[in-house]
Amino acid sequence: MAEKRAPRLPDSAEPPCPCGRPEAYGACCGRLHSGERTAATAEELMRSRYSAFAVGDADYLLRSWHPGTRPRRLDLDPRMRWLRLEVIATSGGTPFHTEGTVSFRAVYDDAGREGELREDSRFLRHEGAWTYLDALA
Template identity: 75%
Template structure:
């Protein structure tokens, strides 16, 4: 039996459906990203998928992150550091990625706190439709 790093989260943290959604939208988690995480809804845009993936990092939903990753670039496993607290998401720009497109980009800034210090991740992500669903492909080089 393999052992997980004690700093990683082996399963998602419980989040009440009525809690504010981590992605920053005004809807509750249950009405926003929680529907995508549970599989009762699918992202209709690249931005919606990006927001749901940020929320998955925030709640530690490793399985959703892997499911929403393009099979060509998806890692075989993903360990999430339980010490990282995702604080805020800001969408900087979007390109295509609407219900009428097959590819799109989303640039974002994600603020996190780790070991009492705040940091940020800035990324320009690419998304594609795979088998009809939006998936994360990769980050564009800077």
């Protein structure tokens, strides 16, 4: 007997992607999370990593982490809710670069207390794909 699945809503009926772009998750970061395609820029990878935190996709976060700095495992706090992302600046990180930096502000809710994470993230290409390296000090 075939497995029953919930019908997939048309993209226009899906909520916008957590990354802040107007596209639906399935047409935006969901395509990167599923492996359908890879990020073309460091900013796109950063946005998809934010969305992975928002939807709880630790596997994608590990896959998109540079092997030189990747932790063995990643435990996400299920109580943490990511609310919104603001990209402040980018440097490099285009399809023509091998390195890039993205400065961002991410707002979250942790057990009813709102907070924010500000970071200047470094990205490197590894085997042709953008990867998250680390945060600048």
